Amino acid sequence: MENTVRRSIVICLVIVDCLHHEEIWKEWISESTSVGCEYSADLIIHAKYPEKIKSNWVKMRTLEKSFRPEWNSVEVVRAMMALLEKAVQDKHCGRIVFGTG
DSSP, rough: OOOOOOEEEEEEEEESSTTTHOOOOOHHHHTTTTTTEEEEEEEEEEEEGGOOOOOHHHHBOSSSSSOOOOOOHHHHHHHHHHHHHHHTTTTTTEEEEEEEE
């Protein structure tokens, strides 16, 4: 049987201080490890206020540095670039998806 490594989808989110619908994200990412799934999934987060995050699951996926972006400011781009830099460190990364929350 061939031992192939599945490519991953890395979801890069810019949030303020909480991940909305966290339980759905957890379930979706957990299910991506199931046999038969073409891609696995991972989540990387940039938070405007990382010190306000209460969830340990979200904290584990949050970048240490925050650019404290205001909407329509260049710091939003800096946050996205930091997420992209982290995502491409995953040698199995096959897709990158950006979002805000």
